[in-house]
Amino acid sequence: MNQTVYMDHNATSPTRSQAVDAVVRAMEIGGNPSSVHSVGRKALRALEDAREQVRVAVNAPKSAQVIFTSCGTEANSLALQGCGRDAMFAAATEHAAVLRARDDIHRIPVDVNGLIDPFQLEEMLAGGGDDTVISVMMANNETGVLQQIEGIARIAHRYHALVHTDAVQALGKVDVDFAALGVDMMSLSAHKIGGPLGVGALIATKDVKLTAHNAGGGQENGLRGGTQNVPGIAGFGVAAELAVAELTGMARVKALRDGLEARILEIAPDATVIAVMADRLPNTSFISMPGVDAETQVMAFDLAGICLSAGSACASGKTKASAVLGAMGMAPDTAKSAVRVSLGPTNTEDDIESFISAWTELYQRKGAARSAA
Amino acid sequence: MTANTWTQNNPLYLDYQATTPTDPRVVEAMAPYWTEKFGNPHSRNHHFGWEAEDAVEIARGHVADVIGATAKEVIFTSGATESNNLAIKGVAKFYGDKRNHIITCVTEHKCVLETCRSLQQDGFDVTYLHVKENGLIDLDELKAAMTDKTLIVSIMAVNNEIGVIQPLKEIGALCRENKTFFHTDAAQAFGKIPMDVNEMNIDMMSISGHKVYGPMGIGAMYVRRKPRVRLVPLIHGGGQERGMRSGTLPTPLVVGLGKAAELAKKEMAAEAERLHDFQHRLYQGLRQRIPEIFLNGDEESRVPGNLNISFAYVEGEGLMMGIKDLAVSSGSACTSASLEPSYVLRALGVEDELAHTSLRLGLGRFTTEDDIDYAIERISKEVNRLRELSPLWDMAQAGIDIKSIKWAEH
Numbered sequence: 001m002n003q004t005v006y007m008d009h010n011a012t013s014p015t016r017s018q019a020v021d022a023v024v025r026a027m028e029i030g031g032n033p034s035s036v037h038s039v040g041r042k043a044l045r046a047l048e049d050a051r052e053q054v055r056v057a058v059n060a061p062k063s064a065q066v067i068f069t070s071c072g073t074e075a076n077s078l079a080l081q082g083c084g085r086d087a088m089f090a091a092a093t094e095h096a097a098v099l100r101a102r103d104d105i106h107r108i109p110v111d112v113n114g115l116i117d118p119f120q121l122e123e124m125l126a127g128g129g130d131d132t133v134i135s136v137m138m139a140n141n142e143t144g145v146l147q148q149i150e151g152i153a154r155i156a157h158r159y160h161a162l163v164h165t166d167a168v169q170a171l172g173k174v175d176v177d178f179a180a181l182g183v184d185m186m187s188l189s190a191h192k193i194g195g196p197l198g199v200g201a202l203i204a205t206k207d208v209k210l211t212a213h214n215a216g217g218g219q220e221n222g223l224r225g226g227t228q229n230v231p232g233i234a235g236f237g238v239a240a241e242l243a244v245a246e247l248t249g250m251a252r253v254k255a256l257r258d259g260l261e262a263r264i265l266e267i268a269p270d271a272t273v274i275a276v277m278a279d280r281l282p283n284t285s286f287i288s289m290p291g292v293d294a295e296t297q298v299m300a301f302d303l304a305g306i307c308l309s310a311g312s313a314c315a316s317g318k319t320k321a322s323a324v325l326g327a328m329g330m331a332p333d334t335a336k337s338a339v340r341v342s343l344g345p346t347n348t349e350d351d352i353e354s355f356i357s358a359w360t361e362l363y364q365r366k367g368a369a370r371s372a373a
Numbered sequence: 374m375t376a377n378t379w380t381q382n383n384p385l386y387l388d389y390q391a392t393t394p395t396d397p398r399v400v401e402a403m404a405p406y407w408t409e410k411f412g413n414p415h416s417r418n419h420h421f422g423w424e425a426e427d428a429v430e431i432a433r434g435h436v437a438d439v440i441g442a443t444a445k446e447v448i449f450t451s452g453a454t455e456s457n458n459l460a461i462k463g464v465a466k467f468y469g470d471k472r473n474h475i476i477t478c479v480t481e482h483k484c485v486l487e488t489c490r491s492l493q494q495d496g497f498d499v500t501y502l503h504v505k506e507n508g509l510i511d512l513d514e515l516k517a518a519m520t521d522k523t524l525i526v527s528i529m530a531v532n533n534e535i536g537v538i539q540p541l542k543e544i545g546a547l548c549r550e551n552k553t554f555f556h557t558d559a560a561q562a563f564g565k566i567p568m569d570v571n572e573m574n575i576d577m578m579s580i581s582g583h584k585v586y587g588p589m590g591i592g593a594m595y596v597r598r599k600p601r602v603r604l605v606p607l608i609h610g611g612g613q614e615r616g617m618r619s620g621t622l623p624t625p626l627v628v629g630l631g632k633a634a635e636l637a638k639k640e641m642a643a644e645a646e647r648l649h650d651f652q653h654r655l656y657q658g659l660r661q662r663i664p665e666i667f668l669n670g671d672e673e674s675r676v677p678g679n680l681n682i683s684f685a686y687v688e689g690e691g692l693m694m695g696i697k698d699l700a701v702s703s704g705s706a707c708t709s710a711s712l713e714p715s716y717v718l719r720a721l722g723v724e725d726e727l728a729h730t731s732l733r734l735g736l737g738r739f740t741t742e743d744d745i746d747y748a749i750e751r752i753s754k755e756v757n758r759l760r761e762l763s764p765l766w767d768m769a770q771a772g773i774d775i776k777s778i779k780w781a782e783h
Contacts, residue, residue, distance in 0.1 A: 004420060011416045012621065015407040023407070027400055027588070032392035037693070037700040038384055040391070070451030070590060073610040073620035097610030097619060191621065196407065198451070198590045198623025213607065215487030216454040225484050226454030227392065227583060229590025232626070298418040307412075307419035 005351045007308045009192075009344035010141050010169055010284060016194035016242055019235040023196055026231035033228055034219065043230045050237025054201055057240035058171065058186065060178040063206040067220045068199065068233050072168040072189030073097035074213070075202040076135075078224065079164045079185045082211040085133035089124055089161075091116050091147065092327035098135050098166055107327075108136070113278035114145040114328045122155055129161030136163075138170035138181075142311050142324045142340055143275045144284025146174065153182040162208065168192055168200075172243030173250055173281045184208050188240075190232065195239030199232040246345065253343050254282030260341065260352050261285055267356075268363050272334055274325065286325075288338040289359070292366045294321075297339045304358040308341050381697040385744055388700050389678055389737035390533050390561060395629070396586040396738065402632035403588065406625035414622050415613060425624040432631020436593050439638045440559075440578060441569035445598060448614040449627055452592035453560035454484040455607070456579035457527075459618065460556045460594060461488045463604025464525050464577070465497060472524035472553075478502040478510050478539075479720045481529055482558055489527070498522070504720050507671035508537035516547055525554045530562035530578075534717040534733055535670030536679025538566060545574030554602060560584050560592075564637025565645070565676055570595055576602050582626065586738055587633030591626035644738065648677035651736050655745050656680055662753035665769075669718055669731060678736040681718075683727045684752075686766040687759045692732065695755040699748060702733045726775070 006014075015023075026046050031039035033047045051066045060066065069075045080088060080101040090098050092107040093114050099105060108116045108124065116136060125132065134156045136147050153163045164185040167176050172193035178186055185208055190199040204210060216225015261273050264287060274286035289297060294310035301308055311322045325335035341355065379385040386394070406428060414429045416422025433444040450456045465475065477489050479501045489499045500518045502510050510528060519526075526548050528539050541557060548555035555574055560581040562568060570578065578595040582588050596602050596617065610619030652675075659666060659682065669681040684692060689703040703715075714728035723731070734748070760766040765775055 006421065008413070008416060008419065008421070011422075012411060012413040014409075014411040015625075017408070020404075020407045024400060027395040030386070030392065030394040031700075032388070032583075035388055035391045035700070035702055037388065037702070038382055038697065039386060039388070039700045070455070071620040071623075074451070074608050076610070077608045095610070096612070097608075100609035100619070102609075189621075191623070196623070196625065197621060198626045214455050214458045214484070215491055216458070216484035218483070225458070225487070226452040227581075227589060229451070229588075229626075231395075231588065232590045232623075295418075302419045307416075307421055309416060309418050 003305055005306045005354050007306060007341045007343055007347065007351065007355065010340065010342035011309055012191050012197065013194045013344055014346065015191070015196055015235070016239055018242060019195050019239040022238040023231040023235040026234040033230055034217065046234045047228055047230050050233045053237035054188065054240045055203070057244045058167070058176045058178045058188070058203060059180070060203045061205070064178070065204045065206060065208070065210070065221065065223070067202045067204070067223050068228055069202060069224060070198055070229070071200040072166065072187050072192070073200070075187035075189070075200040076166055077101050078202050078210065078213045079187060079204070080133060080135060082213055082223070083133050083162055083164070083185065084209055084211060085131055085162055087132040088135065089121070089132060090135040091137065093140055093324045094135060094137055095141055095166060095168070098137070110327055112329055113275045114140055114143050114324065115147060115278065116152065118148070118151055118155055121152065125156065125159040125161060129156060129159030132161040134161050134163050135166065137166040138176065139167075139174065139281045140324060141169045142322055143286045144281035145275045146170070146279045146281065149181045149183060157182070169281065171240070172247070173283055175247065178203055190236035190239055193239050193243040196232045196235040199229055199236045201236070249345050250282045253345065253347065256347060256349065256352055257283055257285055257343055260355060261287070263356050264359060267360055274330070274338060275328075283343040285341045286338050287341065288334045289363055289366070290333070290337060292337050292362065294337055294339050297337070297362060300362050301339070301358055304354070306355055306358055308339055310339055379698040379747065384698050384700040385747060386700045387734050387736065387740070387744075387748060388702050389735035390536070390584070390733060391702055391735070392583045392589070393586045393737055394739060395583070395588055396633060396636060398636060399587055399629045399632045403625040403629040406628050412624070414624050415611065428624055429622055429627050432627045435631040435634040435638070436580065439564055439568070439634050440595060441571055442595050443598070446595055448594050448596060448617050449622055449630070450592045450594055450618055451590055453558060453579045453581035453584070456592050456594035457482070457484045457558050458488050459604065459607050460577040460579060461485065461525060461527055462492065462607060463617070464554055464602065465492050466605035467603050468524055469497065472522050474498045474500070474520060474522040474524060476500045476502060476515065476518050476523060476526045478504060478528050480504050480508060480532055480717045481527065482533055482560070485527055485529070485558055506722055508532060508535050508669070508721055509671055509674060510539060512540060512543050512547065515544065519547065519551045519553060523551060523553045525556055527556040527558070529558040530568065531559070531566065531676045532670065532717065533561050534715055535681045535721070536561070536676045537670040538562070538674045538676060541568070541573045541575065549574040561676060564634060564641060565678070567641070570597065582630040582633060585633050585637050588626045588629040591623060591630045593630065645677045648736055648740070651740060651742070651745050652677060652680055654742070655734065655736070655749060656682070658745070658749035659753060662749065663756050667727065669721060669723060680734040681731055682734065683723065683731040684756045685727060685730055686763050686769060687730050687756050689730050689732055691759060692730070692755060695759065696751050699751060702735070703731065
């Protein structure tokens with residue numbers, strides 16, 4: 001599989017070598033960060049250094065709480081179950097980790113571009129938001145659509161609601177500025193930015209009173225019991241720093257993505273690039289090939305050595321059309337024939353060529369079948 | 374490494390119950406899964422995903438093999454704390470309307486006790502069994518506490534501070550008879566002592582990666598399928614791990630835990646014998662050189678590689694300061710930052726004065742005979758030195774009962 005083209009970076013990204021080095025280094029030090037002896041203190045220092053790296057990467061204030069978890073999903077759970085608000089609103093296009101975090105979620109409808117309507121949100125909050133937490137993701141994992149978090153936070157705060165954003169897909173692809181966004185809580189995941197699998201974080205302002213999700217030995221300021229995954233966290237710290245430092249590299253990725261989309265639309269005027277007019281992540285493209293089922297496409301691409309997906313990884317395997325596209329009011333035919341391309345810093349022009357030729361071949365083959373029928 | 378190279382900054386590690394070094398063979402097994410085999414194991418559409426999924430399933434098999442379970446009965450979590458929370462809360466939430474009584478024990482790990490306390494606030498009745506002087510529960514007391522409302526008994530396999538092994542088989546039999554679920558926190562036991570979920574009638578078991586030479590940030594939970602144990606998940610989302618635990622599985626960590634399990638199974642018998650000898654050598658060596666030391670917890674029913682010893686008349690923290698070239702602990706890691714005497718030792722009836730003088734010495738895979746001799750030498754020298762300076766020791770030697778002294782108010 002040496003000429004495999006990986007275009008599924010929103011599912012997971014290969015771990016950066018510097019992050020692997022940090023993980024291995026921390027493993028060699030060993031030690032439990034709660035132990036008082038020098039081995040434990042070394043582990044504690046690695047842990048606290050990484051906490052600072054992550055805080056700085058998202059420009060959270062010095063006073064912010066940075067709580068390490070085992071993944072983005074756990075960070076979402078901790079935020080939404082632990083924040084002490086009785087009611088919860090979430091955008092209809094949220095990741096399952098948010099939409100299933102609680103049983104009582106009211107969905108905020110989105111428009112055809114996947115953006116929530118601020119007026120609608122205001123209407124939902126009109127009764128008062130004192131007891132409400134709102135969760136709106138920064139960037140959608142399937143479409144890459146970027147929500148107007150800053151504006152949403154302003155509205156929500158006017159009604160005293162708490163604002164949480166799932167920034168798992170945004171970090172490392174666009175500027176993520178906790179302070180500028182004005183949110184109260186933010187979830188992050190290491191493995192989407194070239195950090196190790198098995199680590200996430202919840203950032204919260206000092207004013208958010210959280211309740212632990214996992215009771216335990218009092219780690220993470222009593223908010224997350226369990227011995228911290230020091231090597232993973234050290235790798236996360238390094239990856240966060242690098243992801244932000246290398247953000248400029250996303251311009252090249254965006255050029256690749258834009259070129260890919262232009263080529264597709266030129267070859268197939270009947271193809272649809274979902275939310276093409278919306279502000280999106282620079283690496284993500286959700287493309288519908290009319291009349292060809294997404295699963296068929298994914299299999300054909302795999303045979304051509306191209307890895308991509310029909311939607312989010314956790315939902316894959318199901319042949320159901322994307323719920324995200326459903327919420328955007330996309331016609332079922334369009335939704336069922338859409339595949340997600342998510343590029344990363346390792347992709348090249350040659351990768352784009354391989355994709356275009358595989359896409360074109362499939363499109364023409366199916367087109368011929370259509371006209372023969 | 375020769376004994377005299379140990380320093381404050383490079384101490385001899387004798388704290389294997391807090392965490393274990395990751396075995397180099399585990400680090401090596403994980404290596405390819407960070408970079409070239411980096412797929413999301415839930416990506417069902419391409420090679421990278423399948424490769425990761427295969428690796429996860431092999432690891433699952435290795436974990437199951439250690440405890441006589443089937444691979445399908447093992448789910449991965451972020452660690453034993455999460456497994457303990459999930460087991461107890463998950464079952465309580467699923468069956469709570471039918472049975473609302475939980476039995477646990479006062480010497481359990483903090484995360485089990487806190488979980489039980491939070492369930493008490495939700496209306497569950499919780500019985501906290503006492504332990505005998507040797508740290509073991511009294512089976513008659515357990516039997517007497519069980520009612521037809523008892524949903525779950527959660528008793529740890531091996532105590533993290535004093536290393537005692539609870540009578541799992543007997544507890545399991547009582548639970549099965551009463552149709553009560555038996556959960557055991559096996560963070561300190563998995564891969565160290567033989568365990569069989571069927572022979573011991575264990576319905577749920579919590580497992581930790583970093584206590585068994587695997588990576589941090591990964592654990593597992595055994596959940597019996599026949600008869601089936603059902604639970605409400607704590608972390609909701611993409612529905613991974615058969616809906617019991619959402620979140621992307623960390624393939625490298627899972628592979629690491631699998632490798633650690635495989636190694637533990639292969640090496641358990643020989644390693645247990647080796648550590649048992651070391652434990653004996655260390656305890657006897659200290660006893661020969663230092664009078665009036667007391668072993669906390671049963672001497673026989675004890676995990677190989679743990680000693681918890683009270684050195685009367687010597688303050689534990691002070692002793693630790695004097696032996697900075699040894700990385701040891703005065704309690705469990707998560708509470709060791711506090712100066713409260715250990716609640717585990719208190720539960721054994723160890724008096725505060727004596728509890729304050731105790732050290733936990735944890736031995737493991739990379740401990741050598743030279744290390745043991747070095748530790749004996751250093752600890753005995755320091756204890757004897759501190760006692761020389763101690764007026765209490767002088768008085769005790771002169772036959773004065775310390776407890777009879779009336780201290781002046783300051």
